[in-house]
Amino acid sequence: MTLRAALRSKSAFSGLLSQLSSCSSHGRVCVSPVLVAQRRNNSTSPKIKVDFDQSTGVAVMHMQSPPVNSLSLDFLTELCIGVEKLEMDKSCRGLIITSSQPKVFSAGLDILEMYGKSPESCGEFWKAVQEMWLKLYSSNMVTIAAINGSSPAGGCLMSMTCDYRIMADNPRYSIGLNETQLGIVAPFWFKDTMLNTVGHRTTELALELGLLYNPSEALKIGLVDKLVPEDQVLTTAAQTMTKWLAIPEHARQITKSMMRKPTIDKLTSNREADIQNFVKFITKDSIQKSLRMYLEMLKKRKA
Amino acid sequence: MTLRAALRSKSAFSGLLSQLSSCSSHGRVCVSPVLVAQRRNNSTSPKIKVDFDQSTGVAVMHMQSPPVNSLSLDFLTELCIGVEKLEMDKSCRGLIITSSQPKVFSAGLDILEMYGKSPESCGEFWKAVQEMWLKLYSSNMVTIAAINGSSPAGGCLMSMTCDYRIMADNPRYSIGLNETQLGIVAPFWFKDTMLNTVGHRTTELALELGLLYNPSEALKIGLVDKLVPEDQVLTTAAQTMTKWLAIPEHARQITKSMMRKPTIDKLTSNREADIQNFVKFITKDSIQKSLRMYLEMLKKRKA
């Protein structure tokens, strides 16, 4: 319990040790367990802030869940509700996703949602991860990821759901599906999303080795579309959005659906089996042991 | 009627406004409505000229339908008959497709075949577009596109059906499936053909934004295979053809079929549904309105 509480604030499913380590060395993860526990129970502190500009039709979604925007159940629930509201608002045509946390876009799935939890909790969590992916990958809005920090694992997945990815050109940041490095397996729809982005062979290498790419490498393999200086990520996203919104909307939406529907259908028609598969895998003794070792390593680094 | 007649000669389904504008500024589209109407009814003026060299086994198909080789029903019918004749002639082993019109390979589908037409006419037209694609994409001949001008939309599709694409290295030319820019959607088999050529992510970007690429960009993404100075496009095509014809023919044909059959089967087994889908879409009020606005814009530019 002490361990879990102590780690709660930085237990992202990331494997991005250098990133987390660098965060901690700058003191940004020094949130006391008590504060974190309060935040968990306190739904008045939003993890997502949405700025919607009626004049442009563009919403900017700021992820602001300290320290590293871990994708917890609460975070995902809030994010999905936010996306759904915008999706139903006909005046909102574009969505830019970015982070308010320094140095990190999102560190990915919250490992504490998977460690020492009941099968039911794990299943509920996984359903929320699916929901996030389904909502974003099939969005009728133009979606742009303004990746202003590291984006491992689930953070990379979230970026890949977008129509366009602009990343801060900071060599200390990294992006990739690095689950394998933690002894976990990226599920088939993570894999499919990456395959649609960078092709089969690059995906094979990336997933087997759990590779994290720096921005230049990510641009080279097509994992992101554009690099800009860190302070220009959001303005470039806004300019790019203007270009995309000039495209006839109905035709663009049908085209997007045509490109993505087969991949989306694979999950929607196998959603329950995918949840059971995940729960069965994550609750294995060997996997729980891997997660514990990982959490202990994080704790040591923090100490 | 006046509008339609006036635009008949340049109403290609292209969206290549700069291209068409540049054509018109050079006076090449100043064909009077009367003349055009006559040409339509005059089947003695062939839109396609085929030069077949018995000694090499190579046919060169010149598209010569002023001003921009729009793919009208008549044009497509003539082209399909021409390809079929060559396909059945055992002595013809290679086909080079090129344009006799200055600055344009083909401006794509003739928009007047889709604007203000009956569902029956639209369906008949679409069937001819399918037929062109099926004949070229499954041809047993070696097919090489000698792209000596701009090649938007249907012109790009035609190029992509070939085994090899050589483009004139003129930065004023462009190529791409830009349907979305016109508010129209490239159907799944256009998409599949592009996907087989440049991969999933590039296709997604290209189709969602309706991108047209200049020759250098097209080479970089693999949309064309080689750039040469404009006056060398045909000779390079002939030299390339010689190389291809040196490959054992039966093995090459089986290999080509193995690569393309799944894509071809998807259309042949859904052909009628695809026609109905197109007719239902194109006859919508909103789409007809888009087309009318586009035609009016062309008219203004011409004026």
Added chain:
Amino acid sequence: MTLRAALRSKSAFSGLLSQLSSCSSHGRVCVSPVLVAQRRNNSTSPKIKVDFDQSTGVAVMHMQSPPVNSLSLDFLTELCIGVEKLEMDKSCRGLIITSSQPKVFSAGLDILEMYGKSPESCGEFWKAVQEMWLKLYSSNMVTIAAINGSSPAGGCLMSMTCDYRIMADNPRYSIGLNETQLGIVAPFWFKDTMLNTVGHRTTELALELGLLYNPSEALKIGLVDKLVPEDQVLTTAAQTMTKWLAIPEHARQITKSMMRKPTIDKLTSNREADIQNFVKFITKDSIQKSLRMYLEMLKKRKA
């Protein structure tokens, strides 16, 4: 008989004439028919040598079947038994495949197993080719190809089954699926393996033209992953293996299976039909004639 015996030692299904020619000019193929016949019947002369290092968990498989490691039935049988033994040995986690023959990794399928043979023999041979591919492409071990020489046709296939490919940076070496050049067709699972490695369009060009790539070209299209000086191929393979073995094993294996299972399933569920298809094709008079002409050309070059 004299022809077949004379050619037995170099009748690889390669089409790599320059390679074979260069071999013969250096005298390495001057094995007398008698000696070759003896080797065939002498199972005490192993075609594969396996060095397994218990301390690292890595096995190095040296192909040592003079002159060019042709994939004969005997060779394939020995290779499959070797791989299966390692696969079942839990202490063996990595496999490096390399050649003990100078200038060649493997020249591919042994053409004499397909020329002038009964349908039964051809079928037995093809089953062994399938078995080699299935065993290597689905291996739970980390597999690295240390390509220290030319690797046409079946040699290229074997390389592509590995997780990683390191090739000697010698411009005289080449790699590719060049079957079409011989009038033969690479079957669908050769095609699928290449497609998973270099994508659709590159595969289409490579297979239709039967292209062989020099190391720089192979690196550029992604057919190999790394080039190093010839004397560093094995040490680089060992270093790379260390990196791969540091990845959590279970997660890596599941990920590999997820990437490759659909491709493997296509063959396992069509194995008998694929054999019959091959036998029917290869025993055709026209194909046998092509093979004979090819063998005679090899004989002339040798003379």
